[in-house]
Amino acid sequence: MVLHLENVSMRRGETWILKDINWKIEKGQNWILFGLNGAGKTSLLNLLNAYTFPTNGKVSVLGMEFGKTYLAERLRKQIxxxxxxxxxxxxxxxxxxxxxxxGAFASIGLYETPTDEIRQKAITLLENLGCIEYANRNYETLSHGEKQRVLIARALMADPALLILDEPTNGLDFIAREQLLESIEDIMKTPDAPAIIYVTHHVEEILPLFNKTLLLKAGQVFASGDTSEMISSEQLSRFFELPVSVIWNNNRPLLSKVQMVEK
Known part of the structure; x- marks a missing residue:
């Protein structure tokens, strides 16, 4: 089991940010976490990374149960x-x-001396993600898409069991978005690939290998299950509370609002 949330709720002041979340991810599954702005996606991710803890409920991530032991640093090295x-x-x-x-040390900034093996691994990841050509450039000078590729390479340095991609294509144009999605798909196809949670509110980013989807709305699980069932005209019309149409093309969904014809 990659993660298991049972009746998880989280309160901030008098407001419930998350309410009665139940979610299981098993090894071999790759999930879409889909929700609009304000749905609670960031709060849920902070919970999975042990930056925050639930008010109620039971959380287990990568076999570590919250509250049973001090796990924050050990857990984050595996995510x-x-x-x-x-x-x-x-x-x-x-x-x-x-x-x-x-990324090999789970630190923001490099404070330890990496071994030759670690350096070679970083070079290989930079090559695989198509960013070796700007390896020596200052991070702040990179484009948004280049920064995202570098961050994904950083995230893979510690051979994580779980990879969480929080809206990684935000701000990218069509070409840069598709190039980044292609790199993510390549990662998913590797034999030792981690389980992936891909967070988005754009259905057109959903790749065929994301076989499961959780719909999050107003801090609660609206529905979860097979992506083909979750990302459908019927389900998303209920989710958005307005009529929408989902068309699948090349195993990727496209979403549009249904125009009502006046009589």
Whole structure:
């Protein structure tokens, strides 16, 4: 079991941010976490990374049960986390290679001396993700898409059992988005690939290998199950509370609002 959440709720002040979340991810599954802005996606990710803890319920991630032992640092070393929040934490003078190397130590910035083996692994990941050509450039000078590739390479340095990609294509144009999605698909096809949670509110980003989807709405699980059933006209019309149409083309979904014809 990659993760298991049982009746998980989280309160901030008098407001319930998450309510009665039940979610299981088994080895071999790759999940889409789909929800609109304000649905609670960030709160749920912070919970999975042990940055916050539930008010009620039971959380187990990678076999570690919250509350049974101090697990934050040990857990985060087994989770590769890519988000815009992490992107903003690196120093201006860190180059891309140093950012990737820091992933071996689960640190923001490089404070330890990497071995030759670690350096070679970083080079291989940079090559595989198509970013070796800008390895020596300062991280802050990279485009958004280049930064995302570097962060994914960093996340893979520690051979994580779980990789969380939090809206990784935000701000990318069509070509850059598709190139990044292609790299993610390549990762998913490797024999030792981690389980992946891909967070988005754009259905057109959903790749064929994401076989499961959780729909999150107002801090609660609206529905979860096979992606083909979750990302459907009927299900998403209920989710959005307006009529929409989902068309699958080349095993990728396209979403549009149904135009009502006036009589």
């Amino acid at each position: 590769g986390f890519v988000s815009s929040a992490i992107q903003e934490k690196f120093r201006p003078d860190d180059n891309a290679f140093e950012v990737v190397l820091s």
